Amino acid sequence: MHLTTTPAPPYYAVIFTSILSPQDAGYHEASDRMFELVATSPGFLGYDSVRDTDRIGITVAYFKDEASIATWRDQPEHVTTRHRGRTEWYEAFQVRVARVERAYGSPT
């Protein structure tokens, strides 16, 4: 249980919010696999991910730059899984791409 740490800004955040359908067969395995895979993607910096008991989830993934986001977006296994997410597992989702300009917090 920890919060991810990231280098000094600027860097990018992909903010993914979703509502998970009760029909989620295969979702958790696929989600675990995506977190495993993104960790190897060039320019990936870390992520925080939480889902509550109402099935609402927020994942924020941090990347070095826009090119790193594009590399992950186009990763073939991710493309396939993302499509399954949108057609099978999520009742609703939103993606926001943002440039982190400043950051602070408690000692880590």
Added chain:
Amino acid sequence: MHLTTTPAPPYYAVIFTSILSPQDAGYHEASDRMFELVATSPGFLGYDSVRDTDRIGITVAYFKDEASIATWRDQPEHVTTRHRGRTEWYEAFQVRVARVERAYGSPT
């Protein structure tokens, strides 16, 4: 149970991640009050907030611009409650301020 909707970018996101201490007396009332109060803050656009059973939370609050973030930061009751959060309720926290550059998602 819903995801917030926001206008077309650009706008700003304040990404707040935290680990809530087991000693959280007063936290939930204060949190509810802050969500009530921020809704009246000029330039506030909406938020998504999730906390899981491991006590890790992510709240992303959306604002029109940096001036709106500063107004909320300096709101007196928020200043007081934020201080309580950092000294009493949170084992760890991180704040990231980011400029949302693009957004997309399922129909809302």
